Amino acid sequence: MEVPGVKAVVFDLDGTLVDSxxxxxxxxxxxxxxxxxxxxxxxxxxxxxxxxxxxxxxxxxxxxxxxxxxxxxxxxxxxxxxxxxxAPDNLTTLYPGALRTLQQLEALGCPMALCTNKPEAPARAILDSFDLSRFLPVVIGGDTLAVKKPDPAPLRAALDGLGVESCLYVGDSEVDAATAQASGQPFALYSEGYRKSPVEQIPHQHLFDHFDALPGIVETALRLPAA
Missing domain, CATH: 1.10.150 (DNA polymerase; domain 1)
Structure with missing residues (x-):
């Protein structure tokens, strides 16, 4: 599924951008x-x-x-x-290539946001600790609204915050796939996160196992010009 007019990328956090x-x-x-x-x-x-x-x-x-x-x-x-x-041990790490991918998407002029079930305050703290907040100005956490993913409301709130109607949602789990489906958005599945099911059992339009592949997926799915 490609959605004409898609102009943004929204990311999950745990198991997608970071290994927490x-x-x-x-x-x-x-x-x-x-x-x-x-x-x-x-x-x-x-x-x-x-x-x-x-x-x-x-x-x-x-x-x-x-x-x-x-x-x-x-x-x-x-x-x-x-x-x-x-967080005395600071054991959370970025997945390989995640920072470089955000930099590339920023260079493409692609608006980005975060939609996670982690509470908003610790989600923002993680973004700040890796200097990612500059890429993800809109953050919807698990306690930002009265409902969480897979309810579509959090993803829609992220879109509203960006001022767009559609996005490529990037996540790693069954919950993320269900959220994208409920919101009518295409889904890119990061296969190295916290999924509990085989890849083929998780509905997705795009699949990647390293962030180096994501900019190409974005250029295709969002119909953005090549860098």
Whole structure:
């Protein structure tokens, strides 16, 4: 699917632009240790990423055998965010080629935004830490609106912030694919992120495994002139 008139690129964050799983795992371990609960593995944490912090914490609680308890869940979300926002280890890294790709897209005159289920404040902090905010002036986080992806509202809000009606949405997961579908936008799947399903089971119009390939995809999908 190509959408005529598409004039922007909107990115997911975790598993797309950055590998934040190590910092998320460290925060999960700190949260569990503070409550004298057993640890979970890195692989478990990585598999729980994708639907926002409250869902991540709920999955962690289930993994360590805690029953559903809204009050305890709220307390653990607060504890998780406290540890995560402190980020003492700064283990999050950019995926190879991501910065160069943003620079190339900027040179093409392509407006860009971020649409993530991570809370907005830590999402902005990550962008600032890698000096990416200059490329992504519009940030829609998991708590910016009353709903999260895969509801189409966050992606539409990102488009509104850019002043455009359509985009190429770039993400790594089933949630991102569903968001693009719900919004009627073409989707570029980064295959090296946090997806839980085989690539062929995730609806997408474009596929890449390294950011060096993305500018070419953008030039095609958005019908922008070559650099």
């Amino acid at each position: 799983a190590p910092d998320l795992h460290a925060a999960a371990l700190a949260m569990l240790a503070a409550d004298s609960l057993p640890p979970i593995t890195f692989a478990q944490t990585r598999s729980f990423i994708g639907n926002g912090v409250p869902t991540l914490v709920a999955r962690i609680m289930a993994a360590v055998g805690l029953p559903e308890d809204p009050d305890r869940h709220a307390d653990m979300v607060t504890a998780f965010l406290r540890s995560y926002n402190a």
